[in-house]
Amino acid sequence: MxxxxxxxxxxxxxxxxxxxxxxxxxxxxxxxxxxxxxxxxxxxxxxxxxxGELSHLLYFASMRFVKDYLLELPSYLERGETYTEKYLLSWECFCKHSFANPQIYHAVYIADLGEKPEEMLAHYFSIYSSDLVGFSDEIRPLLFESDLTTRSKALLDMAKREREITDEAIEEVNEMAVLIWEGMMTALVNKRRNTDPQEAVEKTMRYIRNIVKILEK
Missing domain, CATH: 1.10.10.60 (Homeodomain-like)
Structure with a gap:
């Protein structure tokens, strides 16, 4: 350098x-x-x-707070015996951290950055490369995926190794899970719901578990 x-x-x-x-x-x-x-x-x-914009700086700063979620995610995944279980546990961990700090996670995963999020993420890790230390091979690829839909879908794609699941079913289930999370997150950020973080986690996970049952059919 x-x-x-x-x-x-x-x-x-x-x-x-x-x-x-x-x-x-x-x-x-x-x-x-x-x-x-x-x-x-x-x-x-x-x-x-x-x-380029203040939102870019907010994104970089918010990523400093997301690290706690990334560090705890491996322990959640270890509890799952199948990739479908790991998928649900990954959402549970994400909901726990994001609903406790909705403004932060909105800045990282929902807010308009004015340019491609993947470029912002790559730029961030080029500066804070130490944030990549200590993550397993299972987690590391997820760190470089800025799109929440693509990122969460990765574990369901792995579930095809364990059972017969169509790509169409995976796409549908994953997109609904993301939309459920985005709906709760938007309500919390805009203070449209008088809901504490734990209640928000429980409600969101109940809905996500229900839609994942589509894969069992």
Missing amino acids: NRKDIKIKRMLQYFVDATVQIMKEEGIENVSARKIADIAGYTSSTIYNYF
């Missing part, structure tokens, strides 16, 4: 760290370019030399 790349990486980290600090102290909804610049020690306009 040359000196210019090192400087760019350092600047990106300054702004991400400042954003993370604000998110921890005031919440993601109170993040502003001015506050970030004040903490980082630069002008607001400097931020846009490194991030």
Whole structure:
């Protein structure tokens, strides 16, 4: 890495760290370019030399909070004996973390980033490569998949090794699971439901388990 790349990486980290600090102290909804610049020690306009939009910076900072979910996911998957069970457990782990921090997960998995999410994710891991350390071969491919539908479908695709399941059934079940999660997440972010995180997890998982029964037919 040359000196210019090192400087760019350092600047990106300054702004991400400042954003993370604000998110921890005031919440993601109170993040502003001015506050970030004040903490980082630069002008607001400097931020846009490194991030095309504020949503990009929020994405990078939010990924710092998603790491807890990624670290706990392997222990959930170990409890499953079949890939269908692992699929359900992966959703349970995801719902647990995402509903506890809906604003964060909305920024990562739903918010409009203004450009291709896969490029944003690759850029993130190019800066925070240490976040990839310690993950198994089963988990590592999921880290580079920015699309939630494709990402969650991976375990169902593996279930075809264990039983006869059509691609059409997998597509249908997986898409419905994602839509159920997105519906609950949107309701929580917009405060349309007076639901605590645990209740949201239980309700969402009940619906997802019901649709997965389609695969048993």
